[in-house]
Structure formats: C-alpha cells, structure tokens
Amino acid sequence: MxxxxxxxxxxxxxxxxxxxxxxxxxxxxxxxxxxxxxLKVAVLDLPRSIAESPPxxxxxxxxxxxxxxxxxxxxAFAGIGREFGGRLDGLVNLAGFPNRHVPFSELSxxxxxxxxxxxxxxxxxxxxxxxxxLKARAEAGGHPAIVNTASGLAVRTRTGxxxxxxxKAAVANFTKTxxxxxxxxxxxxxxxxxxxxTRFHEGGxxxxxxxxNAASRMDREAYAKQVPLGRMAVAEDIVGPILFLLGxxxxxxxxxxxxxxxxxxxx
Numbered sequence: 001m002x003x004x005x006x007x008x009x010x011x012x013x014x015x016x017x018x019x020x021x022x023x024x025x026x027x028x029x030x031x032x033x034x035x036x037x038x039l040k041v042a043v044l045d046l047p048r049s050i051a052e053s054p055p056x057x058x059x060x061x062x063x064x065x066x067x068x069x070x071x072x073x074x075x076a077f078a079g080i081g082r083e084f085g086g087r088l089d090g091l092v093n094l095a096g097f098p099n100r101h102v103p104f105s106e107l108s109x110x111x112x113x114x115x116x117x118x119x120x121x122x123x124x125x126x127x128x129x130x131x132x133x134l135k136a137r138a139e140a141g142g143h144p145a146i147v148n149t150a151s152g153l154a155v156r157t158r159t160g161x162x163x164x165x166x167x168k169a170a171v172a173n174f175t176k177t178x179x180x181x182x183x184x185x186x187x188x189x190x191x192x193x194x195x196x197x198t199r200f201h202e203g204g205x206x207x208x209x210x211x212x213n214a215a216s217r218m219d220r221e222a223y224a225k226q227v228p229l230g231r232m233a234v235a236e237d238i239v240g241p242i243l244f245l246l247g248x249x250x251x252x253x254x255x256x257x258x259x260x261x262x263x264x265x266x267x
Contacts, residue, residue, distance in 0.1 A: 009249025013038030016060075016084045016137070017246070018077075020067055020126050021094030023049035025198025026149075029235035030092065030242055031055060037243075042080045044126075060084070067095050067122035077129035087140060088133035090246040093148045095122040096167070101160040115163035120170045123148050127178060131186075138185035146182075147245045148175045150192040150257060152265040168192075172257050179255030187254040189245045194261030195223050196233045228263035 011017070017034055021027045022043035034041050035058055042061040043050075055062045061083045063076045080088065096119035099111055127146060134144040150172040157165035171190065178188035197220060224232045241260050244250050259265055 004248045004251065006249070008037075008247075010037055010243035010247040011039060011089060012248070015039050015089040015246075016042075016087060017090040017092065018042045018044065018080055018088060018126075018130060019092045019094065020044045020065070020122065021049075021096070022055060022059075023053040024094055025235045026193070026196060026238050027094045028053060028055075030094075030239050031059065033236075033239045033243065035059065040084070042083065044076055067126055068117045070125055073125040073129050077126075077133065080130075081133050084133070086133060087137040087142070088130055089137055089142055089144050091126065091130045091134065091144075091146045092242060092246070093123045093126050093146075093171075095119065095126075096149065096164075098161060099163040103160065104162040107163060112163045116167040116170075119149075119164070119167035120174070123171050123174065127188075131182075134182075134186050143248065143251060144186050145246045145250075146175070146178060146186065146188040147242050148172075148188070148190050150175075150190045152192055152194045152259060152261050154192060154257075155259075155267045156265055175257075176255045183254060187245075187250070189250070189253060189255065190257045191238060191241050191245065192257050192259045192261075193238050194227070194233060194259075194264050195220075196235060196238060198235055226264060227261070231262065233260065233262060 017039045019027055019031055019041060022031045023045040031041050031043055035056060040060040043055040043059050044063045044065040046066060047064040050064055063079055065076045066072050099107060099115040137144045148171050151168040153161055153165040154169035154172050175188050175190045182188060220232050238260055241258050
C-alpha cells in the first residue's frame with residue numbers, strides 16, 4: 001500500500017506520466033497541472049494537434065501519434081520507454097471525438113468506424129503498448145495506474161450520438177476488465193465527464209474544420225441551466241479527478257467510473 005500524504009493526493013513529484021490526447025482541451029489543462037506539481041510528462045497527439053496547440057516547452061517528450069495506428073502506437077511507447085528508463089507510473093487516454101449529430105440510420109459505416117476507433121481502438125492500443133512499462137514500474141515497487149475517458153453519454157445517451165455513446169460505454173467496460181486482469185499490480189479507472197467547454201463540441205482538436213462533424217451543436221447556455229451546479233464544466237474541472245485517480249489518494253480504487261458533471265447525471 002502506498003503511503004498517502006493527504007495534503008497531496010495526486011502522484012508524487014517525479015512520477016512518469018503519458019497523456020494520449022495531451023493537446024486537446026482537457027489534455028492541455030492536465031499536462032500543465034501535472035508539470036506544475038512536478039510530474040514528468042510525455043504528450044502524444046495527432047501531428048495537427050501538436051502544431052495547433054504545442055505542448056509546454058518543459059514536457060519530457062512530445063510525440064506525434066495517430067493512436068488508431070498500431071505501428072505508430074508501438075513506436076511511440078517504445079520512445080517513451082527509452083525516455084523514461086523502461087517504466088511508467090501513469091497512463092491517461094483522452095483520445096476521442098463525436099460523430100455527426102444524426103440518427104444512426106444516416107450515419108455511414110465509415111463514420112461509425114472512425115468514431116468508434118477514435119475512442120475504443122485508441123484506448124485498447126495505448127493500454128496494450130503501455131502495459132510493459134507500467135508492469136516494470138510495479139515490479140520496481142511503484143503503484144502505476146491507468147485512467148481512461150468515457151462520458152456521461154455512456155450511461156444516459158441522447159439521440160444522434162450513437163457511435164460516440166456506444167464507444168464510450170465500451171471504454172468504461174473495457175477498463176473494468178483491465179482492473180480485474182491487471183490487479184494487483186496496476187489500477188485502472190474511468191473518468192466520465194459531462195459536457196466540457198472545449199473545442200470538442202466542434203469535432204475536436206487536430207481535425208480539419210471542414211469535416212461533417214465539425215459544426216457546433218452545443219447550446220452551452222441551455223446546457224448550463226440544466227446542471228445543478230449552475231454552469232458548464234471547464235477543462236480544469238476534469239484535471240483534479242484524473243490526478244486523484246492516478247495518485248495514492250485512490251490507492252484502493254479500481255474498476256470504477258467517476259462521473260464529473262456538476263450533478264447533471266447521478267447514475
């Protein structure tokens with residue numbers, strides 16, 4: 001059992017963290033906070049995302065990555081292994097983007113596959129390639145953890161988002177399986193945000209603005225009125241829960257889905 005400093009529930013200074021999707025809205029906030037508390041961070045994201053939203057200069061490593069591509073993922077985590085001495089304390093998977101807001105009958109198979117692969121395939125591939133590094137950390141006496149990203153839509157879906165909702169429900173259940181299969185060496189949990197005020201609602205960062213799913217469909221003001229805490233989340237609202245799930249404060253938490261939505265969904 002790791003020793004817990006209750007004044008600091010996040011990972012200890014010097015911990016080694018990989019953030020897939022680290023240039024998106026939540027990713028940028030997480031990477032900035034992680035560096036501020038002394039973590040060594042590797043950022044992985046699409047080349048376009050890195051170009052549009054460059055990681056901070058003091059990241060340990062910045063790697064362009066299409067996380068749906070098995071070879072690219074394998075090479076990226078090999079690079080992380082070289083940089084971090086073959087070990088990793090934490091993996092955060094933030095990759096994913098919504099499908100067009102249309103009934104499933106109007107969604108092409110290609111669009112379905114792209115959306116599901118963007119959340120589920122990416123999570124699978126990155127967890128698989130990070131596993132040897134996480135196991136090495138555990139065998140050296142560490143307490144590594146995985147945090148994957150689902151959505152409130154995985155529990156309470158809405159019309160028009162069939163592929164995205166299905167993929168995020170699959171991520172949550174995949175993570176529960178990880179928690180069973182990787183115990184007791186590695187913990188795995190899921191954070192499930194509600195709507196967050198980022199470019200995600202315009203199709204996500206790193207993707208061309210003329211794609212079919214790039215048109216905004218979020219009435220932010222109307223959404224905020226439905227949230228008991230009275231506002232829409234910002235990226236920083238998701239950072240604390242992720243760092244908590246990575247750190248010693250959650251050392252006996254595994255296989256759980258932590259919903260972060262201002263009280264808008266209470267499953």
